[in-house]
Amino acid sequence: MTNPILQIKDVSFAYQQDPVVKRASLQVEPGEFIGILGPNGSGKSTLLKLMGGILGPDSGTVLLKDKELHDYKRKVLAQSIAWLPQEHDMAFSFRVGEIVLMGRHPYLSALTFESQKDFDISNQAMRTTETTHLSERQFNEISGGEKQRVMMACAIAQEPEVLLLDEPTTALDIKYQLEIINILDRLNRQDGMTLILAMHDLHLASKYCRRLILIDQGNIVKDGTPEEVLQKEILESVYGVKLKVFHDPDDGSILISPETSCIR
């Protein structure tokens, strides 16, 4: 039994009055590949931001290696945890290469340039995500799938132990979805990077994630293996629709399909 890398203890958070995350607790071991599932507005993104230290909890604690997130200096924390938003809105048109280099920020002090090492790491991250050919392009001019891969290169250049991704595949077509998820799978298996993804695609989640956390209205409803979480009764009560759940005969992954007259 290894020590947990990330611990969330009794965490609550509200943007205004209504709590978005309610007394959530969970532990993450190094090297896990976790999918966070739940309906729109269930608190997936907020939970992810709390884990990344982007939001501070109203009550409860978030610990990275037994130390509270807000006791870390931002740069030190950023060397361990990276977070990728769902959408990438650049105010100005940076080049792709410049954006990937920004991932090196936590390792650089003020008034310095990136060193050869930073360039090497960034170049390697672009090779991993197959974005090398884009490096001279303007970020605002590339496609959605390319943007997602470029931002992933940026996060990889950051060399985090834990990578948090907010719906990295939701806006993409199936080819790009698979590209992204395969890159993540490699990072997890080869480099041992701990991955936590908020996602909507239940099938993709069952196929790649080894652990799923289902949340609904800010509460963790179920936390376990895909087999344990993706059960007909649980999903039907959380999503409020009638579902059919069956297994892919080839790889045993779980397929979910709505009943024809689906709204209960």
Add this chain to the structure above:
Amino acid sequence: MHTLSLPMMNRRRYFSALAWFTVFFLATLAIAPLVGATRISLLKALSSEIEFAENVDAHILFLARLPRILLAAITGASLSVAGAVFQAILRNDLAAPITLGVSSGAAFGAVLAISLGFSFTVLGFSSIPLAAFLGAMLAVTLVFSLVKSRQGELPTSIVLLAGVTVNFFFAALVMFIHYLSDVTQSFRIVRWLMGGLDITDYQTVFSICLPVFLGSAILMVIARDLNLISSGSHSAMSRGVNVPKIQKLGLVSASLITGAVVAISGPIGFVGLVVPHIVRLLIGPDQRILIPASMLFGASFLIICDTVARTVIAPTEIPVGVITALIGGPFFVWLLRRRKSG
């Protein structure tokens, strides 16, 4: 091969861009003093055979033109760098000293001092610049106290709305005071509001150097953090930027710089809004280049505009704010169109 050359390209781009902007700045700085309503001879001005008190050319060069050109350079540099930083922090193209209410706050301070007939000096600063500076700071404080930032997310559109509102509020106060004042005061108020670099000496120029250099030094130190903030404040946080701290440092420094120069030169429009955009179109949005390049280009730009303002219908001078917009506007539009088609 291509990927390996990218890093080198970046650094080469950086230094060659800065070199060009420096050359351009030095050229304007050298040529502008020789241009003017009265033709002067550089040889005669620098001649050691003529007594300085009797050397008219030297008087014009060293006492009339040079301090004015230095003031133009510092003012142009300051407004431009402030604009560049406001735009990065607020992630918005329209952020500038004018749209954030800084300029009208300064105008309010100055106009109040003129109409109440203040005449005092503190630490060598006379009453009008001092009042203008305080007005600028008051405006910035007002704008940002109207806006509550939660968890480092500055609501850009609300900040800009607050800025424009504060701008109108102070403009109304200025109009009110102006309306109540007598003819002599009224004339001085109008002249101040038009902005100008004409009444100056070396002491005035040096007095604003300290806040300007201090502010720009801080901005250079946080340049890379500003890059990250301009590409999203939550992303910046997750890359190790202390977003609320950098936002405060940036806004205070940029406001300090603006307040200092607006207090002396009056509200010169357009420079702070458009120079950063021009420089960004030329060399990209990296603040590490953008900050020094905007300062150099902004300085050159205002020197050129002021030279035009004082020569085009000499001996009458045109307010420099008229020229900045008349030259800068079409140039900016041309550059925008060229970029779009290219």
